Amino acid sequence: MEEKLKSALSNAIEEFNNKSASILQLAYTSGGQTAVSNVEQGFDALRELYFEILKHQLDENNTLYEQLISAANTEAESLRTSINLLNNIDDILNLVAAVTSSIAQILTTLGV
Amino acid sequence: MKHLSKLLIILLLSSCASTKILDLGGKVSTLGTEVSQKAIDVFTLLSQQADIDKSQQDKVKVLTNPNPVNMPLPNTKVADFSKQLASRIKAYQSLMYLYKIFGLLTEGNYSDKTKEAMSALKDSYNSLGELPDIPPNVSSKLPEVSKMLTQVIQAKKVHAHNKILFNLTQLYVSLWNVDQNIWNDYLDRIYGDYALGLNTVDEKKYDVKKISENSKDPYSDESIIILMYKLEKRDEIIKQKNAIKKQLSDFGKALNELNKAHGEISKGNTDISDVIKTLNSIDTLIKN
Numbered sequence: 051m052e053e054k055l056k057s058a059l060s061n062a063i064e065e066f067n068n069k070s071a072s073i074l075q076l077a078y079t080s081g082g083q084t085a086v087s088n089v090e091q092g093f094d095a096l097r098e099l100y101f102e103i104l105k106h107q108l109d110e111n112n113t114l115y116e117q118l119i120s121a122a123n124t125e126a127e128s129l130r131t132s133i134n135l136l137n138n139i140d141d142i143l144n145l146v147a148a149v150t151s152s153i154a155q156i157l158t159t160l161g162v
Numbered sequence: 163m164k165h166l167s168k169l170l171i172i173l174l175l176s177s178c179a180s181t182k183i184l185d186l187g188g189k190v191s192t193l194g195t196e197v198s199q200k201a202i203d204v205f206t207l208l209s210q211q212a213d214i215d216k217s218q219q220d221k222v223k224v225l226t227n228p229n230p231v232n233m234p235l236p237n238t239k240v241a242d243f244s245k246q247l248a249s250r251i252k253a254y255q256s257l258m259y260l261y262k263i264f265g266l267l268t269e270g271n272y273s274d275k276t277k278e279a280m281s282a283l284k285d286s287y288n289s290l291g292e293l294p295d296i297p298p299n300v301s302s303k304l305p306e307v308s309k310m311l312t313q314v315i316q317a318k319k320v321h322a323h324n325k326i327l328f329n330l331t332q333l334y335v336s337l338w339n340v341d342q343n344i345w346n347d348y349l350d351r352i353y354g355d356y357a358l359g360l361n362t363v364d365e366k367k368y369d370v371k372k373i374s375e376n377s378k379d380p381y382s383d384e385s386i387i388i389l390m391y392k393l394e395k396r397d398e399i400i401k402q403k404n405a406i407k408k409q410l411s412d413f414g415k416a417l418n419e420l421n422k423a424h425g426e427i428s429k430g431n432t433d434i435s436d437v438i439k440t441l442n443s444i445d446t447l448i449k450n
């Protein structure tokens with residue numbers, strides 16, 4: 051239905067564009083600048099309606115974009131966890147080294 | 163000792179493959195950031211079209227008015243798509259942020275840091291006088307082994323996150339494929355209406371002498387000179403529209419290739435030459 055309306059509007063806009071010079075001349079002859087403005091407003095209204103349909107079609111995906119943002123943020127958190135894991139391997143090794151070094155110092159001090 | 167050698171050989175082989183995966187992961191992360199940036203550039207370009215359309219329609223109204231002497235200054239309403247563009251820009255900003263973090267996962271300094279930490283641990287252990295020192299042949303290999311182990315873990319993580327990035331970018335591709343058709347309709351409307359509008363401008367409104375001064379065409383008939391000028395203008399407008407459409411199309415292709423690269427890297431047996439080919443294609447598409 052929406053596509054049909056879009057196509058009909060598109061045809062009407064193109065029809066006007068192709069004959070705009072004669073349509074506007076006819077309007078001017080019959081009613082001066084006011085009539086020209088009225089015809090132009092009618093043409094603008096057709097285009098605005100066409101753009102509204104495009105916006106509506108884009109809006110249909112807006113919820114999915116919101117879900118994508120949420121999914122991307124969740125994956126960013128998951129990546130951070132993976133990175134922390136890699137950092138933890140070094141942290142654990144450094145901690146064990148520090149503890150071992152302390153034990154060595156205690157043993158030296160005690161003269162064991 | 164025999165088992166240790168076997169373990170070292172396995173680790174060495176795994177580590178070679180892991181290094182390649184980490185390298186590919188790093189490249190795909192850089193290109194992922196660039197593709198996301200390209201998306202934001204494309205949406206910025208689209209956001210400029212509303213003002214271009216307004217200006218073009220105002221011009222057509224002046225040129226097609228039967229008596230412009232007493233016409234009011236035209237002021238066509240701007241078709242505002244900012245709400246639709248904002249949600250899309252935000253989605254690609256999130257994707258760009260994701261690629262920046264993914265880049266951290268592929269960095270080589272984790273394995274180097276592990277190697278350093280293992281050296282420190284080995285030195286600490288050897289300083290314990292009462293315990294036997296680690297044999298020199300084992301001691302010399304320990305930091306390298308730990309480095310390889312970290313690389314293998316890192317590569318496994320890169321595989322796993324590529325699987326997630328594959329699924330995620332597949333959604334971005336699907337949504338873009340739908341959006342692209344709508345944006346193409348939008349551009350056809352803006353530039354098509356302008357081209358047709360200019361085409362209807364009355365011949366009397368053109369200064370033939372001025373057109374001839376700037377033209378190399380050998381025509382003397384006034385109608386032909388004006389028609390040739392109109393054709394030239396129409397071609398310029400179509401060229402401008404097609405250049406924007408190409409940006410949209412190239413971005414879509416790059417996004418699709420990025421998805422393909424994630425799919426290949428997420429496999430256990432990644433075809434490295436295939437991924438490199440895909441990454442080169444992305445590079446060409448986003449730099450066009």
